[in-house]
Amino acid sequence: MAVSDIAHRDGAVVCVDNSTLSPYLQRPLELGADIVLHSATKYLCGHSDVMAGAVVVADEELAQELYLIQNGEGAGLSPFDSYLLLRGMKTLALRLDRQQCNARTIADFLTVHPAVERVYYPGLASAEQSRIQRSQASGDGAVITLATGDAEFSRALVEATKLFAITVSFGGVNSTISLPNYMSHASIPAELRQQKKIPADLIRISVGAEDIGDLVDDLGAALELAGRQNCSRLSIAAD
Numbered sequence: 001m002a003v004s005d006i007a008h009r010d011g012a013v014v015c016v017d018n019s020t021l022s023p024y025l026q027r028p029l030e031l032g033a034d035i036v037l038h039s040a041t042k043y044l045c046g047h048s049d050v051m052a053g054a055v056v057v058a059d060e061e062l063a064q065e066l067y068l069i070q071n072g073e074g075a076g077l078s079p080f081d082s083y084l085l086l087r088g089m090k091t092l093a094l095r096l097d098r099q100q101c102n103a104r105t106i107a108d109f110l111t112v113h114p115a116v117e118r119v120y121y122p123g124l125a126s127a128e129q130s131r132i133q134r135s136q137a138s139g140d141g142a143v144i145t146l147a148t149g150d151a152e153f154s155r156a157l158v159e160a161t162k163l164f165a166i167t168v169s170f171g172g173v174n175s176t177i178s179l180p181n182y183m184s185h186a187s188i189p190a191e192l193r194q195q196k197k198i199p200a201d202l203i204r205i206s207v208g209a210e211d212i213g214d215l216v217d218d219l220g221a222a223l224e225l226a227g228r229q230n231c232s233r234l235s236i237a238a239d
Helices: 002-009 060-073 079-089 092-111 127-136 151-160 190-196 212-238
Strands: 015-017 035-038 054-057 118-120 143-147 176-178 202-206
Touching (some): 092 143
Antiparallel strands (some): 035 054, 143 202
């Protein structure tokens, strides 16, 4: 709300990408935003079988301006993709409730694991950060990032998982895992990546709706295997 007020005082238009929380957990228009973007491919669809996007506004004049651009560029969704997206949205709340529950359990597991240096997740935020989060969102979502302090260890961990598909997308009912610095953000020039401080060891996990015991066991086994592989590399290097 405060950001919107400051921007509007200077005549700026506020645009928010709400893909990671979805309208179920956060509604930026109610917080003063002018435009809300959704990668509908992700939580809105929820089944990783649609490529779609959504632009949402509350102002009728702005809506007409955006519609003119969409109509002119022909960026309409096909009937079948529209059907799949509408089908997925029916279970948005059910999916996110389960996925958030799983995410919190995994975040807690990773936080105490000795091989994990730091876990980034809104549900683990400080009291002040949590207060801000709760003032604008009703949940923490199901995307977790973590740092291990070692890029090679992170790569080995990602490759060792069995239930977490290695992919750049997120938000589906199936859990995914990726290395942003080498995957989704690889096209960003190295100098700009350094300016943005995207760690080479950063791992992103999109927690799905699978059995939480299976997910924790898979991560635990992957962490153990990555540790053994890392120790082997260090031993060879020392020799």
